[in-house]
Amino acid sequence: MKLFNVYPITDINIIRAQDCYIWDENGVQYLDMYGGHAVITIGHTHEHWVRRIEEQLHQIAFYSNSIKIPIQQQLAEKLGEISGKSDYQLFLCNSGAEANENALKLASFHNGKKKVLAFSKAFHGRTSLAVASTDNPAIVAPVNETANVTFLPFNDEEALTRHFEQFGDEISSVIVEGIQGVGGINIAKDSFLKLIRELCNQNNAVFIADEVQCGYGRTGNFFSVDAAGISADIYSMAKGMGNGFPVGGILIAPHIKPKHFMLGTTFGGNHLACAAALAVLEIIEKENLLRKAKQNGEYLINKLKEVDGLKNIRGWGLMIGFDVPDELQDLRTVLLQKYKVFTGEAKPNIIRLLPPLTITIAQINEFLESIRLAVSELHSQQEVQGLMYENNKKGPVKV
Ligand code: PLP
Numbered sequence: 001m002k003l004f005n006v007y008p009i010t011d012i013n014i015i016r017a018q019d020c021y022i023w024d025e026n027g028v029q030y031l032d033m034y035g036g037h038a039v040i041t042i043g044h045t046h047e048h049w050v051r052r053i054e055e056q057l058h059q060i061a062f063y064s065n066s067i068k069i070p071i072q073q074q075l076a077e078k079l080g081e082i083s084g085k086s087d088y089q090l091f092l093c094n095s096g097a098e099a100n101e102n103a104l105k106l107a108s109f110h111n112g113k114k115k116v117l118a119f120s121k122a123f124h125g126r127t128s129l130a131v132a133s134t135d136n137p138a139i140v141a142p143v144n145e146t147a148n149v150t151f152l153p154f155n156d157e158e159a160l161t162r163h164f165e166q167f168g169d170e171i172s173s174v175i176v177e178g179i180q181g182v183g184g185i186n187i188a189k190d191s192f193l194k195l196i197r198e199l200c201n202q203n204n205a206v207f208i209a210d211e212v213q214c215g216y217g218r219t220g221n222f223f224s225v226d227a228a229g230i231s232a233d234i235y236s237m238a239k240g241m242g243n244g245f246p247v248g249g250i251l252i253a254p255h256i257k258p259k260h261f262m263l264g265t266t267f268g269g270n271h272l273a274c275a276a277a278l279a280v281l282e283i284i285e286k287e288n289l290l291r292k293a294k295q296n297g298e299y300l301i302n303k304l305k306e307v308d309g310l311k312n313i314r315g316w317g318l319m320i321g322f323d324v325p326d327e328l329q330d331l332r333t334v335l336l337q338k339y340k341v342f343t344g345e346a347k348p349n350i351i352r353l354l355p356p357l358t359i360t361i362a363q364i365n366e367f368l369e370s371i372r373l374a375v376s377e378l379h380s381q382q383e384v385q386g387l388m389y390e391n392n393k394k395g396p397v398k399v
Contacts, residue, residue, distance in 0.1 A: 010336070012024050012030075014030075017032070017044030017045055018043070018044050019043035019046075019358055020044075020355060020356050020360075020363050021044075022044065022342070028340060029340060030336075030340045030341065031340065031341045031342070031363060031366060031367055031370075032044070032342050032355060032356065033341055033342060033343045033353045033354070034342040034343055034354055034355070035354045035355050035356050036244065037239065037344060037354065038181065038213045038344075039239045039240060039243070039244055040240075040243055040355075041218075041240040041241075041243050041280055041283075041289070041357050042243050042280055042283040042284065042287070042289065042356065042357065043243075043356045043358040044244075044356070046243065046283055046358075048279050048283055049280065052275045052276065052279035052282075053272060053275055053276050053279070055275070056071075056274075056275035057272060059271070060271050061272045062270045062271060063271065064266070065266070065268070065269060069269060069271060069274070071271055071274040071278070072092060072269045072274055074274070074278060075274045075277050075281075076089075076090040078278060078281045078282070079251070079281060082222060082281055082284060082285060083223060083235075083251065084222065084226070085231075087253075087254050088235075088251040088252055088253055088254065089251070089252045089256075090249055090250075090251060090252070091249060091250050092248070092265070092268040092274075093249060093265050093269075094247065094248055094265070094267055094268055094273075095125070095238055095246060095248045096124075096210075096212035096213075096236065096237075096238035096239060097124070097125025097126050097127040097130040098127065098130075098238075098265075098268075099125075099212060099237060099248040099249060100124045100125050100129075100130040100133070100175065100210055100212070100236050101125070101127045101128065101130045102236075102250055102263050103173070103175070103208045103210075103234045103236045103250050104116055104129045104133065104173055104175065104208065105129070106206075106250070106262070106263060107173035107205075107233075108172045109259075109262050110206060111172055111205065111206065113169075113171060113204075113205070114148050114172055115148055115149075115150065115167065115170045115171045115172055116129070116132075116148055116149045116150070116175060117152060117160075117163065117173070117174040117205075118135065118152075118174075118176075119135070119151060119152055119153065119154040119155075120135050120151055120152070120153050120154045120183075121135050121154055121180050121183030122134055122135045122151070122175070122176070122177060122180065122183060123135075123136070123177070123183060124175060124210055124212075126139060128143075129146070129148075129149075131144050132144050132145065132148070132149045133149050133175055135151055135183070150163070150167075154183075154188070154192075155186075155188060155189050155192045156192075157189075157191065157195050160195055160196065160199065161199070164199045168202070168203035171203060171205040172205060172206065173207070173208050174196050174199075174200055174206075174207055174208065175208040175210055176193070176196060176207075176209065176210065176225075177209075177210045177211075177212075177213065177214055177224075178209060178211065178214045178219070178224030178225040178228075179213075179219065179224055179315070179316060179319055181214060181319070181352070181354075182346060184321060184346035184347075184350045184352075185314055185315050185319065185320065185321025185346065185350065185352060187314065187315075187316060188225070190227070190228035190229070193225050194228055194229070194230055197230040197232075200233070206233045207230075207232045207233045207234070208233065208235075208236065209223060209224075209234070209235045209236070211223050211224060211225070211236060211237050212236055212237060212239055212248070213239055213354075214319055215235065215237055215240070216237055216239070216240030216241055216280075216284075217240065217284055217289055217290045217293055217317075218317055218318055218319045218354070218357065219293065219294075219297075219316040219317035219319055220290055220293045220294025220295075220297060221290070221294075222290065223235055224316070231253070233252070233253045233255075233256060234251065234252055234256070235250065235251040236249075236250050237249050237250070237251070240357075241277050241280065242273060242276040242280060243276065243279070243280045245272070245273055245276030247268075247273040247276060247277050248268075249269075284357070287358065289358065292357060292358070293317040293318045293357045294317050296318065296359060296360075296361060296364060297316065297317035297320065299361060299364060300318075300353070300364050300367075301313060301314075301315055303368050304320070304322060304371075307368070307371055307372055307375055308379070309325060309327070309328055309375050309379065310322045310328075311324070315353070318353070318354065318357055319352075320353040320354075321350050321351065321353070322350070323349055323350055324350065324351055327378065327379070327382050328375060328378050329349065330378060331351065331374055331378060334374045334377065334378065335370060335374050338374065338377075339370035339371075339373065339374055340370075341367060341371075
């Protein structure tokens with residue numbers, strides 16, 4: 001049987017990983033500035049995480065949500081403590097799309113309304129309403145199309161105000177990423193987030209912060225939107241939550257009340273997933289990873305600004321992006337193939353950096369050295385090509 005071919009694959013077989021490094025089957029070491037797509041929070045195969053999962057595996061891996069699972073309550077308490085949301089309620093699921101799907105559905109159950117407001121360049125996942133709220137028609141199947149979702153330009157406060165003036169009483173929820181990830185590292189303005197908060201309050205709409213990529217400490221704040229001095233009604237989480245173990249969830253404000261069976265899942269919140277998620281939170285706390293993400297991210301951003309040719313360096317904590325001009329279009333490939341560094345991308349010409357939050361200054365310097373060398377090599381190639389072009393224009397040399 002063949003695999004269903006939906007991914008353009010990089011031809012590298014990673015067989016081992018530790019902290020910020022990964023190794024292929026030939027023993028070649030790579031620096032992971034991509035974190036397996038913002039998933040690796042506490043470093044690959046962290047000892048504590050491995051031990052916690054192993055111990056849990058020997059006890060019980062799974063049983064249905066129809067019984068008491070005390071480790072879910074332990075996770076809720078730790079999450080409340082570290083995120084500063086002890087009064088919120090936790091619903092566990094398995095992925096980012098599922099978290100958003102549940103968030104949008106819960107909002108609609110809560111206020112009985114149907115319309116969702118989303119923004120240009122948003123990415124919220126690939127399930128039905130999550131993908132309908134994603135600004136990429138190429139991944140929305142005809143069956144996912146719905147008139148219930150409206151897109152407005154990201155960070156456009158005037159458009160937002162006008163839309164609420166007209167349709168406020170129909171809007172069930174507003175879903176927004178504090179920093180758009182797939183969209184290319186676009187940061188929501190504080191005033192934009194505050195306005196969403198205000199308009200949701202005035203119109204009985206639910207503010208959903210999609211923190212699947214930008215949350216869980218990546219920016220140095222546990223949830224990125226909180227830095228604007230506001231709280232969302234629902235926070236969706238996934239990627240960084242299990243450090244690679246599939247687990248997702250939503251944090252739900254106390255005024256949104258549960259009813260039996262309004263949400264549900266077979267696998268969500270299983271014993272193993274909770275053990276993995278608890279291990280992550282314990283290490284975030286023990287190793288001060290929020291503070292490190294903020295400080296080391298700032299250092300990396302400032303140093304990147306000194307690299308000749310990179311454009312529009314932006315980000316927050318360890319969620320960083322920059323534009324790659326045409327003359328450096330091979331930069332990502334050169335970084336991977338020659339300098340053995342994994343990075344992320346956002347179409348058409350953006351490099352995204354989403355390393356583990358455990359990354360050290362020494363590892364950041366190692367990356368900076370690689371990118372400086374790669375850029376200068378590409379610039380030299382351009383110069384040589386430019387000279388050859390000029391010489392060709394002059395025509396053949398007469399002897
Ligand atoms: N929301 C955001 C902001 C994301 O970046 C992603 C994935 O990239 C998702 C949702 C979907 O998460 P998953 O792939 O776990 O379904």
